[in-house]
Amino acid sequence: MKKDGKIILIEDDIEDREIFEEVYNTLGFDNELVMLSDSTMVLEYLKKEEVKPFLIMSDINMPKMSGYELRDQVLSDPDLTEKCVPYIFFTTSQSPDSIKEAYRKSVQGFFFKMTDYRKFSNTLKLIIDYWKEAVTPE
Amino acid sequence: MNVNGPIVIIEEDDFEIDLLREVITDLGYKNPIITIGNPLTAIETLRISEKPFLVLSAINLTGLSGFQIRDEILKEKDLFRKCAPFIFYSAHATQDTCREVFNRHANGFIHDINDYGKLYQSIQLVLDYWKMSSIVA
Numbered sequence: 001m002k003k004d005g006k007i008i009l010i011e012d013d014i015e016d017r018e019i020f021e022e023v024y025n026t027l028g029f030d031n032e033l034v035m036l037s038d039s040t041m042v043l044e045y046l047k048k049e050e051v052k053p054f055l056i057m058s059d060i061n062m063p064k065m066s067g068y069e070l071r072d073q074v075l076s077d078p079d080l081t082e083k084c085v086p087y088i089f090f091t092t093s094q095s096p097d098s099i100k101e102a103y104r105k106s107v108q109g110f111f112f113k114m115t116d117y118r119k120f121s122n123t124l125k126l127i128i129d130y131w132k133e134a135v136t137p138e
Numbered sequence: 139m140n141v142n143g144p145i146v147i148i149e150e151d152d153f154e155i156d157l158l159r160e161v162i163t164d165l166g167y168k169n170p171i172i173t174i175g176n177p178l179t180a181i182e183t184l185r186i187s188e189k190p191f192l193v194l195s196a197i198n199l200t201g202l203s204g205f206q207i208r209d210e211i212l213k214e215k216d217l218f219r220k221c222a223p224f225i226f227y228s229a230h231a232t233q234d235t236c237r238e239v240f241n242r243h244a245n246g247f248i249h250d251i252n253d254y255g256k257l258y259q260s261i262q263l264v265l266d267y268w269k270m271s272s273i274v275a
Binding site for chain 2: 085108110123126129135138
């Protein structure tokens with residue numbers, strides 16, 4: 001079932017990946033965490049039939065292909081778009097323009113990375129709890 | 139999104155409206171609540187209202203369904219931005235309904251609202267989640 005599917009983090013920064021993994025591991029969820037560091041490899045991965053993500057969280061500022069460009073590519077494929085719900089942006093970028101842009105891309109959330117460990121942990125738990133509760137396309 | 143803005147409820151059943159109001163108030167949210175009981179006036183009301191914190195819409199409505207209302211919103215870029223996040227709810231959820239919800243770029247979907255405990259929990263998650271998320275237009 002999809003609720004037990006993978007949580008996919010698209011993040012080029014190794015430190016951010018480590019923090020995410022550390023926080024995620026304290027939350028006690030059973031979903032496998034998959035971290036992809038190269039945004040240009042993501043599309044191919046998501047298209048695989050056996051990959052049925054529970055939740056996708058993407059950084060925005062990444063080299064080679066930005067989180068927005070990647071989202072555009074996902075959205076250009078209706079089957080992939082359906083498979084990739086919820087799709088959430090997770091970024092340090094705080095500019096209103098960035099948020100507007102994210103909004104136009106039809107996302108299911110937009111969260112800022114937090115330096116406060118406790119806050120980060122609470123936010124991540126809320127995100128996962130919320131999407132465990134919501135029905136999403138299978 | 140406007141965190142302090144009104145919570146808009148599109149629902150024609152008075153009982154459901156009272157229930158949702160009660161839950162939102164019990165959760166300690168002080169946002170004003172705007173209810174739209176007649177789906178035919180939904181678009182007009184959304185156009186003139188203050189920018190909402192979020193919109194909660196039933197799917198099964200008479201005259202105009204929640205999906206039809208959403209389709210109208212999607213045609214108007216400004217209204218689309220104004221009405222985010224847009225959350226659908228229904229008593230039951232089939233996979234087809236679910237697909238229809240997300241094909242309309244809805245930001246969430248609440249189901250099984252007939253169980254008060256579950257409704258309370260779902261609404262709490264929805265409000266807390268979107269309060270924390272920074273989608274603004």
